[in-house]
Amino acid sequence: MIKGQCLCGAVQYQYQGEIENSILCYCTDCQQAQGAIGGWNSPLDQTQFEFISGQEQLKEYFHTPNKARVFCQNCASPIYSYRKDLPNIIRLRLGTVTAGNIPAPTEEFFTEHKPNFIELS
Ligand SMILES: [Zn+2]
Ligand SMILES: [Zn+2]
Structure with missing residues (x-):
């Protein structure tokens, strides 16, 4: 079980x-x-994800037509994103997790923009 908040x-x-x-x-x-x-x-898996409160505070921003970035419009915390062509999958922003286990990252994308002071051990 994972829990989180903005x-x-x-x-x-x-x-x-x-x-x-x-x-x-x-x-x-x-x-x-x-x-x-x-x-x-x-x-x-979006079917296992549910809001306990604050769903009315969520706002979606489409920087590109296919992908929504969903955030709290009161405090601006990014919560998750989803793609219109990938139903039932959300990409949770893991900085919002408050309970449960998060495994260490296994993949890095766009490392050409990665600051050179970041090293994964
Ligand atoms: Zn908030
Ligand atoms: Zn990215």
């Missing part, structure tokens, strides 16, 4: 499954969307 706490969620892998993405879209060195995400 920064202000309005949005609370839980996931019945476990997180099986995590991914670091250094593309410039992820860097700008997160305001950080990159995105730390995991693809999850």
Whole structure:
């Protein structure tokens, strides 16, 4: 069981499954969307994901027509993204997880934009 929330706490969620892998993405879209060195995400089965509260605070931003980035409109925490052509899969923003196990990243994408001070051990 995974639980998590946005920064202000309005949005609370839980996931019945476990997180099986995590991914670091250094593309410039992820860097700008997160305001950080990159995105730390995991693809999850949407049918096992549910909101406990705050669903009315969620807003979707389409930077590209196929992909929605879903965030809390009160505190701006990114929660997850989804692609219109991949039904039932969401990519959870793992910085919002508050309970449950997150495995170390197994893949890195767009490493040409990776800051050279980041090393995975
Ligand atoms: Zn919030
Ligand atoms: Zn990215």
